[in-house]
Amino acid sequence: MQQKNPYFFIYCQLNPFFFLVVLVIIKLIYSWRYLMLSINSSCYSSSEIDLPNYEYPVIATSCGRHVLYTHDSFCVNQKKRQDYQLLYVKHGTIYYYIDKKQYSISAGGILIYKPSELLHYEFFLKDAPDIYWVHFTGDNVDNILGELNLSTKHAFMGTICPEYDTIFDKIISELLNRKLHFMDISSILMLELLYTISRDICTITYISSKNDLILEKVLEIFNTNYPNKISITSIAKELNYSSSWLSKTFTKHFGLSPKAYLTNLRIEKAKSMLLSTMSIRQVAEQTGFPDQMYFSRVFTNAEGITPSQYRQKHLDASFVSTTKKDGTIIKRRE
Template structure:
């Protein structure tokens, strides 16, 4: 393994006859740059994928900085100003593959990889290491160079498959979180509009099309409160507002979903440490 300047180790294999088509590998290599080694800011004419085998570093592209560590893969796009730098204390080790093709950008985008989302986190490193090695050993072993391009393209597509698989899991998780967020928003909106009625969490979940246990779980994860606690909070805050009006205690209780005024008073005391009458008197005395 030869050593390049600013690298502890470095090797690269070139495709002697890259095809002009959908996807074609130009070269592939692996290396271990010294701490603080930086490439760029610069613009590349081809696509370039790096997978971090160990250590860490940063990528800067499209006005954003990404920290990358073992198992992460980052993609550099042609005509985008980019720089990447090895950490000074824990310099990264990585493998890379440069490629081109009129389908490259569309294909990467279909995997969720774009200049705005250039990092795929925590891929199957063992598989990727195998594919990088296979790509490099595809070259300079066949009499017909077209076979080398075909073989390297095959291994490269498997590499892209792993990236897409890893990214799909991350995208699915993000979508699930977004869906959970929408569910919680719906539940909060429901409570905010229906708090005056004698509603239950079972009813809220059923009306929104969710299982009560599932709704309660994601609600607590998102807000830090159970749906029951959140509904109680809505009702009590509204009660505080109404107690400043001329409504009777019974009318305030009914207005916030408590047909039993005595039970409302007990609940309000838990909330404020005083009865509704004491709260009202304190506010009047404070005026």
């Protein structure tokens, strides 16, 4: 009689487990394939034709969301379309091209392509991009964008606004489900999106303009009062702002803290005075430094040489040497 395989029973016992493993592997492969395909998780209306729609002042014709899961990058480089496209950068950075020149806009940014413009933009996995987009058209789009100040350029710096997400998701839902009056509702939602974006951009522009005026006042105080003892605290009190807010706003705008900016200003003023007949002590006093020793230390750290060395170096450079026939060397200032 043929002897039974001692491993046969074990194999039979483990077979259901192997079967389960195979199912899991198949599911993972399918899920991975889905992740690869869901780079552009978008929703379109019944037609992808980009012909203008003259039945509505403005209407969204297709809408979606770009999210990278596995691919290193994603690039759109389409032929010229007859409709508009608006992209909202919820997270990450989008790199776009206008007349073959590359630009970029980060989270909170809005990008608008006009009809007959080449759509060329890309984003990368390393930036963790999350981009909403919508194609729209209508018989009054130009006027609407003009009234909302959205037609002057391609990119606008907005805000990371949850309200945008809600409107985009509603547009996607309407175009996907195609229920009664979905075209009318998508038109209303597109108007709401444009007006909301315009309101946020105008608010940011107003705040930015207001901040510019405040910072100009700070610079004016620095330039007229640098010989005196001044601080950002005293300036903030004079302008009725908190010193922390003013310091943060100043640093963000100029890339230097108010103290560092004022020190640099005083050093530049001192460099001019050192070429005069003033003593180093007088230069220190006239540029707002408390004493000569402190001035020398700060100046040396900034310029790499002492005030005396700076004076000697530049005074020597300002003289021209001439030699007489008898060999005498005469120095004269240029």
